[in-house]
Amino acid sequence: MTISQNGAFVRQPLIAGNWKMNMDHVQGITLVQKLAWTLKDHEHDYDRAEVAVFPPFTDIRGVQTLTLGDKLDLVYGAQDLSAHDSGAYTGEISGQFLKKLGCTYVLVGHSERREYHNETNEVIASKLAAAYRHEVTPVLCVGEGLEVRKAGEHVAFTLEQLNESLAGVSAEQAENLVIAYEPVWAIGTGEVAGPADAQELCAAIRGALAERFGEDIAQKTRLLYGGSVKASNAAAIMRERDVDGVLVGGASLDAEEFANIVRFEHHLVTD
Numbered sequence: 001m002t003i004s005q006n007g008a009f010v011r012q013p014l015i016a017g018n019w020k021m022n023m024d025h026v027q028g029i030t031l032v033q034k035l036a037w038t039l040k041d042h043e044h045d046y047d048r049a050e051v052a053v054f055p056p057f058t059d060i061r062g063v064q065t066l067t068l069g070d071k072l073d074l075v076y077g078a079q080d081l082s083a084h085d086s087g088a089y090t091g092e093i094s095g096q097f098l099k100k101l102g103c104t105y106v107l108v109g110h111s112e113r114r115e116y117h118n119e120t121n122e123v124i125a126s127k128l129a130a131a132y133r134h135e136v137t138p139v140l141c142v143g144e145g146l147e148v149r150k151a152g153e154h155v156a157f158t159l160e161q162l163n164e165s166l167a168g169v170s171a172e173q174a175e176n177l178v179i180a181y182e183p184v185w186a187i188g189t190g191e192v193a194g195p196a197d198a199q200e201l202c203a204a205i206r207g208a209l210a211e212r213f214g215e216d217i218a219q220k221t222r223l224l225y226g227g228s229v230k231a232s233n234a235a236a237i238m239r240e241r242d243v244d245g246v247l248v249g250g251a252s253l254d255a256e257e258f259a260n261i262v263r264f265e266h267h268l269v270t271d
């Protein structure tokens, strides 16, 4: 992240936990409670770093009730949304429902959706449009697979995904946008792209956003890294200038571990 002269972050860091298809609604409430208590014990300042969880759809109502009832500062989102608003789309979830459930964010184009549900950049562009229609901030996920990385084409590939997915997004809409760079080969594998890899792609993404929407918006947009992030590697990744947060899978299912990722500032080595 980038720190200004007065010690403030130029862009508010975002520490996000994607639970994927884990945690039923009862387990989900327990996890959020435990996370909130742990962060309270750590005297976490939510203004300094935003904390978001992305539970399965079936957990969201419970998480909403808990956060409202206990006046929790953490925010939440969904892992996907339909490109449509309502109608005969069996099994799909409208952005309208997510808005009503108090979702701040929605993941769009996660690599697992691209892979298992054949989501193309075109589909993802229409899901982004749906997120904007319902005023839920999209977290657009991009990133290359192993073959592309080995061929050294990771920057070009990722920027193509980015540009095609953002095809219908206006500069005004882009004021509310988070991008997550998640190299597929580093997801759930224990392989972590090094801090320098995360920085390389985040800088390239920021450059592409500047070309598309102007420098001002590019400088305001938060860019996350995701792929085998743990408490032990989060701080080193977060130190990079263009990395403004992390999107955590497996390690977000453990409240202590995730809370320690949120405490990345305490692990920063100042040299």
Ligand SMILES: O=C(CO)COP(=O)(O)O
Pocket (backbone or CB within 6 Å): 018, 110, 182, 186, 187, 188, 189, 190, 226, 227, 228, 229, 247, 248, 249, 250, 251
């Ligand atoms: O896909 C991810 C987050 O969206 C990353 O998952 P892991 O942290 O389990 O590698």
